[in-house]
Amino acid sequence: MKWLWLFALTLGIGCTTVSATEFYENKSLAHPLIQGLQESSATLAFIKEAGGVKGYYCVCDSPVAEPHLLDDFGAASIESVFLMSLDSEDPTRFVLFRQNGLYKIHAYKYNNNDRLYSRVANLQSALDRITAGQKHLDALTVKKALGRITPLNYRFYYEETGVPEFDQIDFSQGTLVGYYGQYYDPLSDPTPDAQPYFFKKTYQEKDGRFLTVTFWRWLDTTRVEGNRTLYNYTVSRIAWETAPAQFTGSEDGKSVSFYDGEIASRGTYQHGARIGEWYFAKENNYSESGSYVNGVREGKWTEFHDAQYAQGDYRNGLREGRWTLANYDEMDWVATGFETYSHGKLNGPSERTVGGVTERGNYRDGEREGHWVTEKAASSAQ
Structure with a gap:
């Protein structure tokens, strides 16, 4: 009779589950x-x-x-x-x-x-x-x-730029300028076979300049639903331009670009050339900031790459003089010390410490020259 009791118990549990x-x-x-x-x-x-x-x-x-x-x-x-x-x-x-x-x-x-x-x-x-x-x-x-609004992945949130006319744009509106291929070539017939990787819209016009937004296929995927081919567009860049039908080259005013919703570059153009202070970044392992003169890096710059922090001067777009190195995240493989540059090449004294080992010597035209010293830091007392 035990089996009958077990059967009844199992049936009772099942009924309880079903009637939850x-x-x-x-x-x-x-x-x-x-x-x-x-x-x-x-x-x-x-x-x-x-x-x-x-x-x-x-x-x-x-x-x-x-x-x-x-x-x-x-x-x-x-x-x-x-x-x-x-x-x-x-x-x-x-x-x-x-x-x-x-x-x-x-x-x-x-x-x-x-x-x-x-x-x-x-x-x-x-x-x-x-x-x-x-x-x-x-x-x-x-x-x-x-189906008539801007084709865009609207789930993305974009980092605020600090430029009011940029941060107030309603991306779902705007006037279409054109579609462009992977290599920025204009597409007269943006069919799926033509691979429309970018498109541009204008949102304002002021004194012969247009506030434009360039949209980019962030992920190279497509979805076909009936006669609709959908892509994964996100905002690539917001800028003032004088000839928006050109993919680049007519920027004149503030400009901000994005990657995955975060600011990838921010600065100002004048007649298509970068001027003044600029900032560049990508994810958490790369950033650069400094000034441009007529489209060329000039003056003090700060650069951060994979925990390596470097600061020094640019002259006519090339590193010049003494650059200091710092280990931003205290990683064993990142150098501290300094390097000396002339016209973008290592020239002069250098001292780099990596993982407790210091190398000291001179460079000429990017190559080590003369006597170099290697020292290992003394172990701390126990």
């Missing part, structure tokens, strides 16, 4: 339940609560899975929930709703790493333009309008 209450059960829904969302396999429920309608989602694939708040829609009616791709990454989830008699749209992206949705804030201004003054809206109408 879902997060949306016995709740008043403001929109039909959506299960198995294409981009996340989540269950999405819009629940009427005392303060209004709230959206919850749950990737309920384990006993410990819990619902998360998608958004608080307030006193609203949910009109439509739909999916649309705006780039070659994961598609975007849209919620069309009415609040106080007015249409509104919110957009969300799902992150597979943390399994969470987040609002696509950079897209909101475009969504607000779509809903402004509309007496009737549906998903099809919204999709057609979204």
